[in-house]
Amino acid sequence: MAKGEAERKLQAMTTIIVSIAAEQFGKEEEKSSRTSYAKNQRAMKIHNIRKEMKALKSQHKGAGEEEHIGLAQLMCILRKKIRFTKDLLGQKRSGKLASSQEEIDQHLAKTYNDPGRELELVECNILIDPPEPEVQFDLTELQLKEVREVVHKARARSAPGPSCTSYKVYKNCPKLLLHLWKTLRIFWRKGKIPEQW
Numbered sequence: 001m002a003k004g005e006a007e008r009k010l011q012a013m014t015t016i017i018v019s020i021a022a023e024q025f026g027k028e029e030e031k032s033s034r035t036s037y038a039k040n041q042r043a044m045k046i047h048n049i050r051k052e053m054k055a056l057k058s059q060h061k062g063a064g065e066e067e068h069i070g071l072a073q074l075m076c077i078l079r080k081k082i083r084f085t086k087d088l089l090g091q092k093r094s095g096k097l098a099s100s101q102e103e104i105d106q107h108l109a110k111t112y113n114d115p116g117r118e119l120e121l122v123e124c125n126i127l128i129d130p131p132e133p134e135v136q137f138d139l140t141e142l143q144l145k146e147v148r149e150v151v152h153k154a155r156a157r158s159a160p161g162p163s164c165t166s167y168k169v170y171k172n173c174p175k176l177l178l179h180l181w182k183t184l185r186i187f188w189r190k191g192k193i194p195e196q197w
Contacts, residue, residue, distance in 0.1 A: 006186040010194050013179065014163040021169070045085045053078050142188045147181045162196055 039047060053075060060071045099107075154167040170177045187194060 006183060006190070007194055007196075010163075010183050010187075011196060013176075013183065014165055014196070017169060017176070018164050042085065046082060049078055049082050049085065053082075142181070142185055144178070144181050147177065147184065151177060 056071055056075050056078065060068065060075070063071055151167055151170045156166070156168040156171055158167060160166040170180060
């Protein structure tokens with residue numbers, strides 16, 4: 001097989017699989033990756049209590065005279081809850097750094113630098129030589145059975161790799177798996193990993 005032909009076949013196989021799948025099933029819309037602000041425990045608790053307070057205030061406006069007293073007591077309880085939560089979980093952090101840049105650099109140098117960093121290392125007698133492995137690595141050619149086992153054990157819903165082809169395709173298309181195995185054998189013989197991997 002000519003140099004680069006296996007790479008070209010692998011690339012073509014991937015392109016064909018993706019284009020046929022997109023034609024048959026459509027493309028999945030990319031989800032927007034907006035990073036949202038995650039509130040800490042203190043902020044979440046206060047947010048929930050404020051939501052309860054807001055709901056109580058709107059109920060209070062539309063309530064009759066006999067309900068006003070009970071709702072006022074509930075609002076008082078919620079205010080105490082907010083105060084308690086702030087005291088328990090602490091106030092918002094605020095303040096200014098009182099140290100100079102020089103002091104910070106000195107502290108970091110003293111804390112995280114190793115004075116013996118530049119010294120030459122001597123031979124260590126404590127290290128042990130591990131025994132030879134009892135079972136040697138199997139470097140024989142890749143077998144179809146091994147590829148089938150790996151594909152069978154893989155989760156069908158796991159995310160596809162750089163080739164955009166999921167295990168589900170290979171699980172449901174045995175002829176395609178056979179073609180993949182033949183291509184993998186070529187790379188195994190060459191001792192190379194395809195660029196697209």
